[in-house]
Amino acid sequence: MATNPTPGYEIPTEMRDFAEKSVEQARKAVDGFMGAAQKTVDTFEGSATTAQASAKDVTRKSFSYAEQNIAAAFDLAQKLVRAKDVQEAMQYQAEFVRSQFEAMQTQMKELGAMAQAAVKQPGSKK
Numbered sequence: 676m677a678t679n680p681t682p683g684y685e686i687p688t689e690m691r692d693f694a695e696k697s698v699e700q701a702r703k704a705v706d707g708f709m710g711a712a713q714k715t716v717d718t719f720e721g722s723a724t725t726a727q728a729s730a731k732d733v734t735r736k737s738f739s740y741a742e743q744n745i746a747a748a749f750d751l752a753q754k755l756v757r758a759k760d761v762q763e764a765m766q767y768q769a770e771f772v773r774s775q776f777e778a779m780q781t782q783m784k785e786l787g788a789m790a791q792a793a794v795k796q797p798g799s800k801k
């Protein structure tokens with residue numbers, strides 16, 4: 676009976692390099708899409724009623740959250756393709772789930788506060 680632990684499966688360097696390049700290309704494509712979407716929103720936003728201003732703030736905040744969440748997902752993907760074994764990859768996944776849950780809670784609180792502030796503004800119906 677051998678006393679040495681069996682080595683874990685290691686992902687070949689070439690495969691990690693390829694995956695890393697693919698993740699980076701996808702990140703650039705999504706960044707381009709988000710930039711174009713933000714420009715579209717800026718173009719269509721009208722001026723000046725309280726409702727429009729509130730909607731504009733929520734839209735901008737939502738885009739900001741989307742960008743943060745997408746960046747976090749790409750960061751996870753980058754870590755996963757660099758992981759040396761399954762245990763390391765599972766650790767990264769667990770950290771990601773924990774941090775995204777916290778981020779989601781914060782984002783929902785902020786959006787809720789924005790909605791309440793919009794309802795309480797002068798000129799809005801109560």
